[in-house]
Amino acid sequence: MSFLNDEVKGQLKGIFEKMNNEVTLALFTKEGPCETCPETQSYLEEVVSTTDKLSLKLYDLNTDKELAEKYEVSHVPSIVVLDKDKEYRGIKFVGIPAGHEINSLVNTLLSVSGSGSPLSKELEERVAKVDKPVNIKVFVTLSCPHCPGAVEKAHLLALENPNISAEMVEAQTFAALSDQFNVSSVPKIVINDEFEFVGNQPLEVFMDTIEKA
Amino acid sequence: MSLDFSINFAGKEKNKLDSNTLYDILIIGGGPAGLNAALYSKRKGHNIGIITKNVGGQVIDTSVVENYLGYSSISGENLMKQFESHVKELDLPILEGPSVKRLRLADDSQTKEIVLDDDSVYKAKSVIIATGSKPKKLGVPGEDQFAGNGVAYCAICDGPLFTGLDVVVAGGGNSAIEAAIDLAKIANTVTVVHRSQLRADKILVDRINQLDNVEIKLNTQILKVLGDKSVNSINVLDKSTNEEYTIETRGVFVEIGYLPTNEPFKNTVKLNDKEEIIVDKYGETNVKGIFAAGDTTDTPYKQIIISAADGAKCALSANEYLNIL
Numbered sequence: 001m002s003f004l005n006d007e008v009k010g011q012l013k014g015i016f017e018k019m020n021n022e023v024t025l026a027l028f029t030k031e032g033p034c035e036t037c038p039e040t041q042s043y044l045e046e047v048v049s050t051t052d053k054l055s056l057k058l059y060d061l062n063t064d065k066e067l068a069e070k071y072e073v074s075h076v077p078s079i080v081v082l083d084k085d086k087e088y089r090g091i092k093f094v095g096i097p098a099g100h101e102i103n104s105l106v107n108t109l110l111s112v113s114g115s116g117s118p119l120s121k122e123l124e125e126r127v128a129k130v131d132k133p134v135n136i137k138v139f140v141t142l143s144c145p146h147c148p149g150a151v152e153k154a155h156l157l158a159l160e161n162p163n164i165s166a167e168m169v170e171a172q173t174f175a176a177l178s179d180q181f182n183v184s185s186v187p188k189i190v191i192n193d194e195f196e197f198v199g200n201q202p203l204e205v206f207m208d209t210i211e212k213a
Numbered sequence: 214m215s216l217d218f219s220i221n222f223a224g225k226e227k228n229k230l231d232s233n234t235l236y237d238i239l240i241i242g243g244g245p246a247g248l249n250a251a252l253y254s255k256r257k258g259h260n261i262g263i264i265t266k267n268v269g270g271q272v273i274d275t276s277v278v279e280n281y282l283g284y285s286s287i288s289g290e291n292l293m294k295q296f297e298s299h300v301k302e303l304d305l306p307i308l309e310g311p312s313v314k315r316l317r318l319a320d321d322s323q324t325k326e327i328v329l330d331d332d333s334v335y336k337a338k339s340v341i342i343a344t345g346s347k348p349k350k351l352g353v354p355g356e357d358q359f360a361g362n363g364v365a366y367c368a369i370c371d372g373p374l375f376t377g378l379d380v381v382v383a384g385g386g387n388s389a390i391e392a393a394i395d396l397a398k399i400a401n402t403v404t405v406v407h408r409s410q411l412r413a414d415k416i417l418v419d420r421i422n423q424l425d426n427v428e429i430k431l432n433t434q435i436l437k438v439l440g441d442k443s444v445n446s447i448n449v450l451d452k453s454t455n456e457e458y459t460i461e462t463r464g465v466f467v468e469i470g471y472l473p474t475n476e477p478f479k480n481t482v483k484l485n486d487k488e489e490i491i492v493d494k495y496g497e498t499n500v501k502g503i504f505a506a507g508d509t510t511d512t513p514y515k516q517i518i519i520s521a522a523d524g525a526k527c528a529l530s531a532n533e534y535l536n537i538l
């Protein structure tokens with residue numbers, strides 16, 4: 001099955017021309033049952049085929065254990081976004097970023113390639129002050145128009161400060177995780193597995209919650 | 214579920230709004246009303262811009278639109294893409310993302326100043342307010358407590374989280390019945406609870422009546438939302454028998470209509486008792502040079518085509534206003 005029609009592929013081609021640097025997608029799957037692993041792989045192959053600035057690396061959660069630990073991967077499929085130096089910047093997609101999430105995938109790739117728009121001075125200073133580990137989970141559904149905005153913001157914060165990591169979590173595939181965090185409206189943002197809010201809120205709200213955590 | 218892969222890529226290099234320029238017309242809001250106002254004002258040759266939290270407005274939360282002339286069936290999102298690309302052909306600055314906090318008159322009492330969340334200010338000779346509306350709440354105990362934990366306001370966003378579960382839709386208008394039809398595809402059962410008779414278009418009512426996992430309870434009022442960590446039931450009152458009973462449910466989708474979003478303007482222009490901006494037949498508010506269009510006004514019907522038409526009317530009125538200024 002093909003995910004992207006020619007029109008969308010054409011759009012992607014145009015957008016990826018704006019990427020300043022190369023970006024690598026490290027996809028973790030595993031042997032054995034993983035219903036959405038094959039489709040995530042084919043989807044990413046289609047995305048990557050639209051530009052030579054993107055490359056896809058395939059890993060297995062069990063056999064590439066060390067790498068999985070380094071990138072803090074515990075679910076499959078997970079996509080780790082690596083910058084031009086193949087460095088992990090705390091940015092992940094847990095589950096397939098398809099449907100509406102193609103928007104967060106595209107914008108995150110642009111940001112990691114260095115072609116995002118900068119934060120305001122004020123926010124930049126606030127983000128720089130975060131000096132303890134912060135993890136942001138953004139639960140989404142693939143039919144949610146507001147979700148990509150929240151994912152992009154979380155990823156932007158991770159990019160700004162190495163103490164922050166941020167992941168999109170596709171709520172339907174990871175139902176157990178969603179249940180654990182009582183997700184029934186999206187986007188739902190959970191910080192350090194404890195502090196939460198719902199909705200694509202301004203970056204200031206992300207920061208307020210992070211500072212509380 | 215069919216996935217929509219439409220890309221909303223705004224690009225970063227677009228025409229920027231400038232805080233030192235005195236614009237002829239600034240439009241607040243990027244839904245059907247705001248976009249059509251922009252189309253008409255720009256074509257008149259005015260120096261204009263749009264300030265909006267998002268381009269597309271409420272329509273992007275709509276799964277399908279079947280009553281916009283020229284499209285027998287189109288997803289809300291694709292319809293807005295058509296609007297957006299039409300407007301963007303005209304190359305005008307769109308400031309997307311920030312929220313307008315206030316609208317005030319400058320000391321000359323003619324220049325209008327739009328203050329954003331971050332306190333930046335943009336100036337215009339005339340302003341068109343097109344800030345639309347937001348979902349109305351039930352206003353019953355438990356609603357706020359369980360908002361985001363079973364109480365939901367966006368069926369297409371949150372529907373997938375209720376796959377195989379029993380859900381309730383509150384409301385009896387078009388958006389309620391549309392939501393129920395969508396949810397019936399993924400939920401185990403859908404119960405529509407409405408306090409009076411259905412107001413939805415007959416074509417939608419016929420469609421829902423054919424679904425065998427949907428039950429409709431009319432003349433029934435929701436009294437309370439109950440649960441522990443998340444929703445597990447609602448208490449309702451059957452108004453024809455005056456009997457109270459409980460419906461077990463994991464989700465309550467609230468689709469009971471919309472409230473105008475015009476908080477930032479309420480000290481500048483006159484509102485009616487429904488908090489809608491009062492406009493005359495030219496779309497002008499009680500303040501000269503400030504116009505309002507679409508769902509945020511006292512226009513009796515809130516529809517895409519009506520909002521879009523309102524936007525056009527305001528643009529033409531603003532043009533007249535600027536000509537005699």
Ligand SMILES: Cc1cc2nc3c(=O)[nH]c(=O)nc-3n(C[C@H](O)[C@H](O)[C@H](O)COP(=O)(O)OP(=O)(O)OC[C@H]3O[C@@H](n4cnc5c(N)ncnc54)[C@H](O)[C@@H]3O)c2cc1C
Binds near residue numbers: 312387
């Ligand atoms: C689920 C659903 C289904 C619907 N189905 C249909 C249908 O099938 N057919 C139909 O005709 N109509 C339908 N409607 C109604 C229709 O969507 C509205 O009538 C129409 O969108 C109103 O347009 P508008 O431009 O006035 O406002 P909106 O679409 O609400 O747009 C308002 C804009 O203003 C922006 N804004 C708000 N406040 C601020 C602020 N302070 N600062 C900056 N920007 C701000 C918002 O971000 C948004 O872009 C439906 C609505 C919903 C929610």
